[in-house]
Amino acid sequence: MAAEKTGLHHGEAVLDRVLTLEVVRVTERAAVAAAKLRGHGDEKAADQAAVDAMRRELNQLAIDGTVVIGEGERDEAPMLYIGEEVGTKQGPKVDIALDPLEGTTICAKNLPNSLAVLALAEGGSLLNAPDVYMEKIAVGPGYPEGLVDLDIPPAEMMAKVAKAKGCSVYEVTACILDRPRHAKLIEEVRATGAAIRLIGDGDIAGVIHTTNPEDTGIDIYMGIGGAPEGVLAAAALRCIGGQMQGRLVTNKDEQRERAERMGVTDINKKYSMEEMASGDVYFAATGVTDGNLLQGVRFGRNSITTHTVVMRSSTKTVRWIKAEHANFEKFKLD
Numbered sequence: 001m002a003a004e005k006t007g008l009h010h011g012e013a014v015l016d017r018v019l020t021l022e023v024v025r026v027t028e029r030a031a032v033a034a035a036k037l038r039g040h041g042d043e044k045a046a047d048q049a050a051v052d053a054m055r056r057e058l059n060q061l062a063i064d065g066t067v068v069i070g071e072g073e074r075d076e077a078p079m080l081y082i083g084e085e086v087g088t089k090q091g092p093k094v095d096i097a098l099d100p101l102e103g104t105t106i107c108a109k110n111l112p113n114s115l116a117v118l119a120l121a122e123g124g125s126l127l128n129a130p131d132v133y134m135e136k137i138a139v140g141p142g143y144p145e146g147l148v149d150l151d152i153p154p155a156e157m158m159a160k161v162a163k164a165k166g167c168s169v170y171e172v173t174a175c176i177l178d179r180p181r182h183a184k185l186i187e188e189v190r191a192t193g194a195a196i197r198l199i200g201d202g203d204i205a206g207v208i209h210t211t212n213p214e215d216t217g218i219d220i221y222m223g224i225g226g227a228p229e230g231v232l233a234a235a236a237l238r239c240i241g242g243q244m245q246g247r248l249v250t251n252k253d254e255q256r257e258r259a260e261r262m263g264v265t266d267i268n269k270k271y272s273m274e275e276m277a278s279g280d281v282y283f284a285a286t287g288v289t290d291g292n293l294l295q296g297v298r299f300g301r302n303s304i305t306t307h308t309v310v311m312r313s314s315t316k317t318v319r320w321i322k323a324e325h326a327n328f329e330k331f332k333l334d
Contacts, residue, residue, distance in 0.1 A: 015092060015122065015280045020310055022061050023118055023284040024321055028306045030054040030100045030116035031286035032331045035297035038289055039110030046107045050100035050116055050288075053332070055079050055086065058096070063087035068126050069097035069119075069228040073258075082128075082262075093123035097232050097277075103202035106289060113205045113291035118284050119235035125279035127231050127271060130262040133249035134227035136203070138273075139220050140211035141241030148243050150270055154188040154222065161220050162194075169193045175206045175218045182223050189222070204285075205293055207233035211240045216292045224249055234276035236283045239311035240318060244273040281313040295322075302326060 033053035037046040051071060058065065058080075065087040071077035074084075080098060087094075096118065101107055103114035119126065137148045137157070143164045152160070162169040170193045176182050178198040189196055197218055199206050203225035209216035230246040237244050247270050250256045259267060286308040287294030298305040304325045311318040325331070 015094070015120070015282065015314075017312075019061075019063075019120065019282055020312065020319070023120055023282050024286075024308050024310050024323075026054055026057045026061070027116040027118050027284045027286040027308060028323065028325075029057045029331060031288045031306060031308075032297050032304055032325075032333070034101045034107055034114070034116060034288045035299070036333060038107045038114070038296070041108050043104040043108045047101045047104045051079050054098060054100040054116065054118070056332070058086040059088070061087045062091035063120075064089045064091060064093045065096045065120070066094070066123070067098065068095045068128050069099075069231050071100075072131055095121050095123055095126040097121075097126050097228070097235060099204065099229060099232055101288065102204050102229065102232075102285075103288075106201045110289055111200065112289055113199070113202045113293070114288040114296070115202065115205055115285045115291070115294065116288060117204055117232055119232050119277065119281060121235065121277060121281040122279040125277065125281065126235070127276045128262045129227040129231045129276075130248070130255070130259040130264065132227050132255045132259060133224050133251075134230040135224050135247045135249055136207070136230050136233070136244065137220070137222050138207045138210055138233065138237060138244040139242055140213065140237075143243060145243075148220075148245055150245050150247055154185055155192045157220070157222070158189060158192040158194045165219065170195075172219050173197055173213075173217050175199060175209060175221045176223045177201075177203055177206070177225055179224075185223055204229050204233045204236070205291060207244065208236050208240075208285075209292055211237070211242055231276050232283075234271075234273045235281050235313075236285075236311065237273050238277045238281050238313040239283050239316065241316070242273070244276070246271045246276060277313075279313075282310070283312075284308060284310040304328065304331065
């Protein structure tokens, strides 16, 4: 597979590697809190439980952290809002992007691929994306540089992926969020003969699925989702390898004003993966419900089992951690 070009060489690490297990603890806590409420039909309660747990754990980390991708702007979110400072202040300055419960609806319905997600990077390394939509396109590692481009028509894009894979278009599968706004995109992709995996929610997982097409069956992610989730997905791809582009979608004046407040000067700019997440990046995700990527939380009589992936861009290390927790008290469950 082709090595991804990043600003750091292997070993040129900036953040302390002890943070690896620390970020895992953060997503584990959020996932367990949300999993207690999966299938109960209450999205807000599940999300709030995950937020509370993640914030509590973040504030115990030896970092001087600032939330750059969070639950919303300060006037909209009481906790983990954009700009909130977290950690003990006794450590490195870091940017934090988080989604305590990716796929609130799928957790409430107990459907696959709900996750607790966190990315942590050197201060100033993550794109301060406003809470608007983002057009995205992504593939996993092993493709020629410059393969994906938001301005290439979908039919041409499918042909490029097939050629790079050395297969027919009929053997290519695109992952697209099942939304009315994607009707034209779905029609154009299907007209090529390519297959589509429609997902109801959870486009961070959708992007990550492109990195392992042998297991997930997904070659390319396309379509419009949340901009904050785009930055988190870019952070993951920086660690595993792959290519991604994102472009903000603002349909209303209020959304454009929000983008400008966050420092965006060119609304139509195409962001590369490196522009969304640069420098030394950690990414962690813990399964809330079972999915293609991770198993969901298991509640046993004597232990709680979690399944987490944690990765780091500077070393390209990907760790899969299945943990059994016998101490229930640390999760502060009612």
